[in-house]
Amino acid sequence: MKEKKFTVVESNLVYEGAIISLHVDKIRNNEGKILEREVVEHLDAVGIAALDTNNNIVLVSQYRHPLKGDLLEIPAGLLAEGEDPADCAIRELKEETGYRAKKIEKLAAFYTSAGFTDERFYLFFSDDLEEGESELESDEEDIEVVLIPLEQAVAMASRGEIEDAKTLTAILMAAQKVGRIGL
Amino acid sequence: MKEKKFTVVESNLVYEGAIISLHVDKIRNNEGKILEREVVEHLDAVGIAALDTNNNIVLVSQYRHPLKGDLLEIPAGLLAEGEDPADCAIRELKEETGYRAKKIEKLAAFYTSAGFTDERFYLFFSDDLEEGESELESDEEDIEVVLIPLEQAVAMASRGEIEDAKTLTAILMAAQKVGRIGL
Numbered sequence: 001m002k003e004k005k006f007t008v009v010e011s012n013l014v015y016e017g018a019i020i021s022l023h024v025d026k027i028r029n030n031e032g033k034i035l036e037r038e039v040v041e042h043l044d045a046v047g048i049a050a051l052d053t054n055n056n057i058v059l060v061s062q063y064r065h066p067l068k069g070d071l072l073e074i075p076a077g078l079l080a081e082g083e084d085p086a087d088c089a090i091r092e093l094k095e096e097t098g099y100r101a102k103k104i105e106k107l108a109a110f111y112t113s114a115g116f117t118d119e120r121f122y123l124f125f126s127d128d129l130e131e132g133e134s135e136l137e138s139d140e141e142d143i144e145v146v147l148i149p150l151e152q153a154v155a156m157a158s159r160g161e162i163e164d165a166k167t168l169t170a171i172l173m174a175a176q177k178v179g180r181i182g183l
Numbered sequence: 184m185k186e187k188k189f190t191v192v193e194s195n196l197v198y199e200g201a202i203i204s205l206h207v208d209k210i211r212n213n214e215g216k217i218l219e220r221e222v223v224e225h226l227d228a229v230g231i232a233a234l235d236t237n238n239n240i241v242l243v244s245q246y247r248h249p250l251k252g253d254l255l256e257i258p259a260g261l262l263a264e265g266e267d268p269a270d271c272a273i274r275e276l277k278e279e280t281g282y283r284a285k286k287i288e289k290l291a292a293f294y295t296s297a298g299f300t301d302e303r304f305y306l307f308f309s310d311d312l313e314e315g316e317s318e319l320e321s322d323e324e325d326i327e328v329v330l331i332p333l334e335q336a337v338a339m340a341s342r343g344e345i346e347d348a349k350t351l352t353a354i355l356m357a358a359q360k361v362g363r364i365g366l
Contacts, residue, residue, distance in 0.1 A: 005253075005325060006246055014198050015205055017221050020299055022198055022205055027248055029325065037248040038200050040223055042299065063189055065210055065220040066301040067294060070188075108340070110348040111250060113295040113302055116203055116225065118249040121296075121348065142188060142212065157291070158359070165293040165304065165348055172355040176341070 005030050019043060019078070020117075042119035046088040047076030049107065049170035049177075050099060051127040056147040057174060058129070059167065060096050063142050072146060073164045076121075085109075085122040093126075097145045098134040101126035107173045112165065121166055125177055150175060188213050202226060202261070203300075225302035229271040230259030232290065232353035232360075233282060234310040239330040240357060241312070242350065243279050246325050255329060256347045259304075268292075268305035276309075280328045281317040284309035290356045295348065304349055308360055333358060 010026040021041045026034055050058040057074075064071045077092040079085060090101050104126040112119045136143055153162070153171045162168045193209040204224045209217055233241040240257075247254045260275040262268060273284050287309040295302045319326055336345070336354045345351045 006248065015207075017207065018219065020221050020223070022223075024198075024200065025248065029246075036201065038203050039249045040203070040205075040299075041249075042296075045296075045298070063212075064294075064297040065189065065208065066222045066224075066299060067297055071294065071297050073297070106343070108343050108345070108351060110346050110351055111247075111254065112348050113225075113228075113300070113304075114247040114250055114254050114256070114347055115228070116223075116249060117296070117300075119296055157356075160289070160291050162291070163293050164297055165295050165352065168291060168293055169348065169352050169355070172352070172359070173340075176355070 009034060038116055040117040040119075042117050044079040044085075044120045044122065045076060045112075046079050046085045046092060046122045046124070047074045047166050047170065048089040048093050048101065048104065048124040048126060049074055049174035050093055050097075050101060050125075050129055051150060051174065051178070052099070052129050052147065055150050055178075057150050057153050057171060058093070058097050058099055059146045059148060059153075061144045061146050071164050072162070073167045074170045076166065079122070086124060089122070089124040094132070095135045095137075096143055098132040100130040100132050101128065102130060103128040107177070108169070110169075123166065123170055123173065125174060127178065150178070192217060221299055223300040223302075225300050227262040227268075227303045227305065228259060228295075229262050229268045229275060229305045229307070230257045230349050230353065231272040231276050231284065231287065231307040231309060232257055232357035233276055233280075233284060233308075233312055234333060234357065234361065235282070235312050235330065238333050238361075240333050240336050240354065241276070241280050241282055242329045242331060242336075244327045244329050254347050255345070256350045257353045259349065262305070269307060272305070272307040277315065278318045278320075279326055281315040283313040283315050284311065285313060286311040290360070291352070293352075306349065306353055306356065308357055310361065333361070
């Protein structure tokens with residue numbers, strides 16, 4: 001990112017909640033024109049493309065209220081205050097699936113939808129897992145673990161069957177990482 | 184997506200704006216527990232991975248207020264009421280960069296951040312472009328067109344230098360499409 005070319009003229013906090021807050025700002029561009037921008041502040045989030053010893057990618061299926069249905073995703077969650085993103089990736093994987101990542105590495109960090117939210121997502125990778133018990137909290141009890149061979153996941157991505165943005169990116173980057181994609 | 188397992192007990196509209204609206208809902212899960220969920224309703228969006236005759240991917244750099252800085256992205260924009268996503272991809276590419284896509288195809292459709300928003304993004308691809316003049320509206324005057332060789336863009340993605348989620352996905356899927364990634 002380069003330096004900003006716009007200045008904030010007015011900023012109104014409309015809502016402050018558990019996960020998000022909403023500001024409606026008035027900003028002035030270089031030509032002096034005033035524009036309105038709606039900004040959702042969101043906690044940063046972390047997820048992991050995790051491969052088991054059989055080269056399955058470890059996914060979870062869970063209810064997502066904004067979509068009024070279930071969605072297939074990589075294990076992911078919100079970064080706690082002061083928490084290291086890598087520790088968060090290990091924690092979320094363990095909580096949601098039981099797998100313990102013995103070694104992880106960072107694949108990418110990106111803004112999920114920069115037009116309206118500051119949410120940043122940290123994506124990690126591990127192919128060094130140990131099986132164990134999941135530790136779900138009561139409001140996450142509906143999470144179901146789904147193992148899919150990485151090559152099949154890549155084929156699903158190509159056919160448009162992966163509907164979650166971070167999961168699509170995770171599958172493509174994991175395939176690139178383990179050499180299923182030759183670059 | 185599978186069928187929903189949660190029912191909405193209460194839904195409160197907190198904000199209704201130009202691009203987004205915000206609901207805070209109370210939902211009941213299968214065990215009868217009541218959970219609160221913040222939902223940002225967002226217009227669907229469309230973008231395009233467009234390659235010119237020299238195999239450059241056509242990107243744009245623009246100010247994104249939520250990040251207080253500029254971001255490198257594929258040409259993209261909001262789907263107008265009743266507009267076909269493919270038509271929208273062609274329109275946004277033309278408006279922001281001047282390029283006219285003579286033939287396009289769909290790569291994917293995905294939810295940008297399903298934990299809190301229903302925003303769905305339609306991703307298209309074209310390697311059949313004709314140069315022309317851009318048609319920017321006054322509040323988009325800061326958009327700068329950036330051409331990057333696809334292979335270099337893939338390398339940037341691998342190094343974590345692509346900070347926009349949809350653009351990262353677009354680069355990886357475009358590379359897969361044109362056979363720079365062998366699957």
